[in-house]
Amino acid sequence: MALPKVGSIGEYIREQRTVAKISLRQLAATAGVSNPYLSQIERGLRKPSAEILNQIAKGLQISSQALYVQAGLIEAREPDSDVLTAIRADHLITERQRQVLIDIYESFRKENRAEAPDEDAQTSQKAHPAPEPPRDDADSSPDDEAPLPKGYLSALKPYETPPSNGHVTQETKEG
Amino acid sequence: MALPKVGSIGEYIREQRTVAKISLRQLAATAGVSNPYLSQIERGLRKPSAEILNQIAKGLQISSQALYVQAGLIEAREPDSDVLTAIRADHLITERQRQVLIDIYESFRKENRAEAPDEDAQTSQKAHPAPEPPRDDADSSPDDEAPLPKGYLSALKPYETPPSNGHVTQETKEG
DNA sequence: CTATTGTGTTTGCAATTGCAAGCACCGTCG
DNA sequence: CGACGGTGCTTGCAATTGCAAACACAATAG
Numbered sequence: 001m002a003l004p005k006v007g008s009i010g011e012y013i014r015e016q017r018t019v020a021k022i023s024l025r026q027l028a029a030t031a032g033v034s035n036p037y038l039s040q041i042e043r044g045l046r047k048p049s050a051e052i053l054n055q056i057a058k059g060l061q062i063s064s065q066a067l068y069v070q071a072g073l074i075e076a077r078e079p080d081s082d083v084l085t086a087i088r089a090d091h092l093i094t095e096r097q098r099q100v101l102i103d104i105y106e107s108f109r110k111e112n113r114a115e116a117p118d119e120d121a122q123t124s125q126k127a128h129p130a131p132e133p134p135r136d137d138a139d140s141s142p143d144d145e146a147p148l149p150k151g152y153l154s155a156l157k158p159y160e161t162p163p164s165n166g167h168v169t170q171e172t173k174e175g
Numbered sequence: 176m177a178l179p180k181v182g183s184i185g186e187y188i189r190e191q192r193t194v195a196k197i198s199l200r201q202l203a204a205t206a207g208v209s210n211p212y213l214s215q216i217e218r219g220l221r222k223p224s225a226e227i228l229n230q231i232a233k234g235l236q237i238s239s240q241a242l243y244v245q246a247g248l249i250e251a252r253e254p255d256s257d258v259l260t261a262i263r264a265d266h267l268i269t270e271r272q273r274q275v276l277i278d279i280y281e282s283f284r285k286e287n288r289a290e291a292p293d294e295d296a297q298t299s300q301k302a303h304p305a306p307e308p309p310r311d312d313a314d315s316s317p318d319d320e321a322p323l324p325k326g327y328l329s330a331l332k333p334y335e336t337p338p339s340n341g342h343v344t345q346e347t348k349e350g
Numbered sequence: 351c352t353a354t355t356g357t358g359t360t361t362g363c364a365a366t367t368g369c370a371a372g373c374a375c376c377g378t379c380g
Numbered sequence: 381c382g383a384c385g386g387t388g389c390t391t392g393c394a395a396t397t398g399c400a401a402a403c404a405c406a407a408t409a410g
Binding site for chain 2: 386387388389390391396397
């Protein structure tokens, strides 16, 4: 049961800390948090904010994302695409262009998932140990065999049309 | 109260929301947060916890990591930040989609070069690896007023021009 | 035996998150 | 004109975060 919950994040931190052979106080100092608070975090008595988590990750010199995944703040099944990270890291394009690219790419991924849900061969070298319940991302028409379904371009007109940000058609569902 | 980078995350969320043409209340409902709180987050008056951030990302159906990066909670220092290389290496998209992405990216680069020919660095290979990205507070693009030059993808429009609404996103002035 | 230093933990408390309720504004419909 | 539904914003308030101070225990030094 690798279900990431708040309790396990504490164990994870403590484990990492013990492995690194640092004392609680020391890690607290390095991370810039108070020792009692770190203690409570490790014991699962407190739910640290992302900022604190980030600090702790720095103090432990581990990946912030690993910690977030452990905390359940990042869905591990979320494909950590190199394309997306590359786009985000690119500083040669404007923020809007970046978002457009991200939108398009994610829309592509989504279309592909909708058309071939069986081929679940994600890129993830990093396994996704979290058995997540099914998600409602069926928005596009799966019948469409067109190589490039409509709507992939709508993301290119961020001021005129809603991009295929995810929901091409907005449905009002109060939950 | 000093709100470090929270402002940018708020703007980012609001931009994503307006682009997706969702109302604040609707996103709040989808994300499972209260509408006033979301309002405050978007205006940078509150610093949302990672949990809330994650919920919002889900509600917007965008990557949680994108939000975390925007919030400065994840160091976006991914090793290879070459967009084109990443796109070419990606096997989760079709060949056609790949070509579209490459076209769009290159057209973006072209537009930027046309507007700011002063800056020119890498084209397809990584030129200068930045191990430590500066924690910049303001990352406003120079071409802020002109969002995206039209015609940057005229060759990529196999369908039609979507109907324009006439009224663009309205900015809210604080104060 | 009494300090001192080390570990992690518990205890109040200021500051903050996050929300329910309500306000102000705009457009439409009777 | 007034009622209704839509948008976002402001206001108190419970619940929580995160910390400074102090605690309990263990090992070493004087």
